[in-house]
Amino acid sequence: MNVAIRYAAGSDIGCSRENNEDSGFAGARLIAVADGMGGYAGGEVASSTVIGSLRSLDAEPPVEDLVQVLGRAVAEANEKLRIVREERPDLSRMGTTLTAMLWDGTRVALAHIGDSRGYLLRDNELFQITQDHTMDELLKAEAEQSGQTPDPAETSRLSHVLYRVLDGRDDREPDLRLREARLGDRYLLCSDGLSNVVDPQTTYEVLAAEPDPARAVQRLIGLARDGGGPDNITAVVADVVEADHLAAGPPAAPLTVGAAANS
Template sequence: MAGGRMLTIGAFAKACRLSPKALRLYDELDLLKPGRVDPDTGYRYYAVEQLEKARLVAWLRRLGMPLARIRQVCALRPAEAACEIRAYWARVESDTAARRDLAEFLIRHMSATSRKDTTMLELRYCAHSDRGRVRPANQDTAYAGTRLLAVADGYGPAGAPASSAAVAALRFLETEELGAGNVLNLLEEAVQGATEAVRDAADGTAEAGTTLTALLWTGSRLALVHVGDSRAYLLRDGALFRITDDHTVVQSLIDEGRLTPEEATTHPQRALLLKSLSPATTPATVDLRLHDAEPGDRYLLCSDGLCGIVPDAQIRHLLTTAPTPDTAVHALIDAANEAGGPDNVSCVVADVVETTADVFGSGS
């Protein structure tokens, strides 16, 4: 390669239709190393023979293939690479079909007419937390009330007090006046209080902290607050949607294309959090958003003791077939324990049900 014709990074980028910025990234990732680097200026040069691989990388990026998978494809013989690309595209088409279903749901949702004034919605709910089969103690906290649903997964020496304090700090929302425009501001302020409560509960233990995923019911909407790797799911019309993003190192690597979801399941840092409520860090920026509710919706909040070991397809099946929130919660926890129960597992399941205007209260 050193004896062939060399191109500057600019000329090479133009020839293969990859930007110089992309080429520098692929060099750092050992995906496409330059043929020569000037020892004095650090300027990159590429051999003409590298154009074929560079164009393949560009084409695969246009397909949307993650960089980690592109590296695998480029290492294969042409026939094997073709099979790998075919398998990847089949997965893309499957995912696209799922997104199409979501788009159709959103179209129906946004086009729906307002409900009659005589119709009300309420929650039927259940919460439970289990130690699992391996951990010596339970550091999770799960809570469900008429308005508030919450799961917190504590960690460190004071993990249990931290998760309990975070959820307890939100309990006042059960009786707080909820104006139409201030619910997210109210949740944000409540999380600030939860952060202080975690700091007090940790009692000087810097390594302690907790995740927090909670939903606040307004009567027609659910306001979400989320930080960490506990999760919230929505089951609607038989389809399961994850409505939170994990604040973890591996999720950031997936988002950047440096790791595939399959590789993430065995990554040594898969439990390493980027955000949490902890006295050791500055106050975390939490995710806040509103979700309109529909009759028949079923929501799941869970710690990673469930979603980290039970596949989404099985979670969807159990949520779909369980007749009540209580049976759903216990079926999910049983599934996690049957899979080995390596972590504490906590679940909250809540159904959105339609009632008439003269019916009040909610069940658990």
Template sequence: MSDVGRVRPHNEDSGFVGPYVALVADGVGGAAAGEVASATAAYAVSATALGRPGEDPEAVMVAAAEAARVSVRRGVQRDLDRLGMATTLTALVCDGARVVLGHVGDSRAYRYRSGELVQLSTDHTYVQQMIDTGRLRREAVGTHPWRNVVLRSIDGDPDDEGLDVVPVDAVLGDRFLVCSDGLTDLVADARIAELVAAGDPCTAAAALTEAALEAGGRDNVTCVVLDLVEGPVSAGDGELLGAVGDRSNIVDESSVRLG
């Protein structure tokens, strides 16, 4: 589920959920078209992953990230008013045997197993850097004035650091959450753990989104909840969420075919 929230005029989040890939991208740039950045990156990653089912998920993730970077850069080159647009990206790719996380920015991925919620991604933010270097206590993050300063993103720069690509410890029955900071800035992990366990994935995603709205909804919020199951090979494109659902936000859709 993706919701514009109760404050923002439009949705700069994009999401996708399919049989082998799921992601959330949170665009930044405001007038510089954050919704274009997130939609373009989400489409490029989804199309790349769905076009390479069963292939090595780490290689797929690297190729998908490069496709996203190139597409976002093309978007800036075509309209210099978009200079400065960028997006986070948090994605899970599965080849039927392994799950791999690709991540940049401050959207997040979690795994829920046996009543325990574990954050799989590491925020690329100024406050996380301060925590890592011992300059800030974790409990002080919520009130820090620079808590939303993102240090890494997909912005089309050919010299950027790219995604963190990390194998995920995954077993049948695991539940995963991929979400934008519109959820995690407003809802504590303990509450997220309660809600993500409730019902089927669609019910859980709706409950998480509603919790963010009830907490003020000051940002766009996107929640993708997934169960890892064993089953036959699946086909089909999947579901587009948020800004990527408006195909006019995608830069050069014809350059990467979905599915």
């Protein structure tokens, strides 16, 4: 069966920040969210550089292995960050998370690094399909492997400390895997400005109740703002639908949001 995605994206500065360091993209073949960091201007440059580099993937379906194509594109984006850092010493501390999905019919490649998140709503259940690259998650995994219980105080203290991001340095490898997309699936990619404020149950309720992707995005962003909006908030929602359902109307334009929309 020929499938396609119906998508929406939105980004908001939140209630406490002076600038938006998030970037997002949604198109017929690529969806992505990047949450930049690194002080004034650094986060904006990092996230917009990565999203700007990846956008070319939305143009044509890849003829090679989907995961390899996406992995190579992430490596190229990281190399562009390296060049920017060398040209701009004032941005030496910049970096960005990235969660991206590249589509080819029912196949979809997922790339993830950092603590932005990917969720899947399938068969009326919500699943987190990414693993946060934070020190508390690393400690929890190590404790589980050794049969021990991690110190709650220590894991709480390290809950926002990232051990893997894209920052132009070597060996910044994302998690990569291939997934199967099914009709009726709904994907959410978001920055931690959403996932840290809106709990999974509320996120599920919005995604399950709101059929329109754009309204779902705006409702989730609104909930994050209502919860205090301590950080920038970016969300992309993509629904897997029959391609014939989209063919009747004009093709949807790709959407670029956040810092990348201004670069």
